[in-house]
Amino acid sequence: MKFRTAASMLVLLGTGCAHMHHVQFSEIDSSRGRLEPFEIQVNDTGVSVHDGAALARAAASTSANATRAVNTGEAIVALTQMGPTTGEPTFSDDWADQMLAKVLERCPSGQVTGLVARRETMKYPVISGEIVTIKGYCVL
């Protein structure tokens, strides 16, 4: 019963929680021609060891040894993930590279204005979506 309660709470609390970490705006020039909007989004999956450990603790709540093992495991994993984080850690750091190359693919003429860059996280139980979105306008 406790596991179901904990899991339900995690689902309710963690479902679709959106966090915005950083947003940047650029100048917009409407005087060079018609503007056609575009949007490029890249993402990677983040893993929250803390959420996983909380679920494991809820599942093992009747066994003190199991709870201790989960706590120790969480501490060991936390030691291997030291450093500042934005959102949850991912297994690669190049998933947000080459964004402007993708922009130039969408606007082959190279005429771009109104660039907006947004770094956000969609938080779910245990996993998260780490997202970078670039929006702008192609000048036609």
Place this chain on the structure above:
Amino acid sequence: MKPHAALAAIAAFALLAFGCTHSVHQSAVAGLEDVPRGAQLRYIESETKQSVFLASGSTEFADRAMADLTARCPDGRIVGVEARHSTSLGFLVHTNRMKMSGYCLVENAEAVP
């Protein structure tokens, strides 16, 4: 012995599975506002890193990345600048990374029709 073996297994698994986790903090983009039509663009990039044991004393790795990128286009203008700030997490030590990229535009080069 069994609890120690279990802990050793968890530690080994953690180091293997989670020893290579990263966190991308920011991806800044700018500088595509005044690129001439048909301009020839040359892709350039620079990457710097800073290994930190527990606490860091400076952020000069970001300035170095900017200086390196600037040095790769001495005779032209750099447009389409992108800066990615990330951290590679690790056991007691983490590595701050700054990767900058852009396009070198030499304006007296012949434009592609």
Place this chain on the structure above:
Amino acid sequence: MSFGRSGLLLVLASIFLSSFLGGCTSLQSVGVTSIPKERGRPIEVTENNVAFLGIHFDNDFADDVPEELRRKCPNGKVSGVFSKYESTWYVLVQNRSVTVKGYCVVPEPPVATAPAVAMTPAEGSP
């Protein structure tokens, strides 16, 4: 306590102390713009904001940065702007710092051309 353990503790304590005295600095965000070809006049402005326990009551400490940049480049264009926002903790005191670097590009004055003068025939010439 053996010398080995006490020596190790001393080394760890030194590392911690030097970290705290040197400050724990983290890069919060960066901003970039296109970089000009003319880079002969680099300029830089830094604004700091110190608060005990990191309790700040406003965020306008960097509002004067654009004006300072303009003052350092009165007749030109500030281009190639690289901005950096960092935070440093000295045990219980936090310093927020915004550093903006750029290049002052002064446009070349237009080359003065001599005005055209109507030629009048000299006296005695055919």
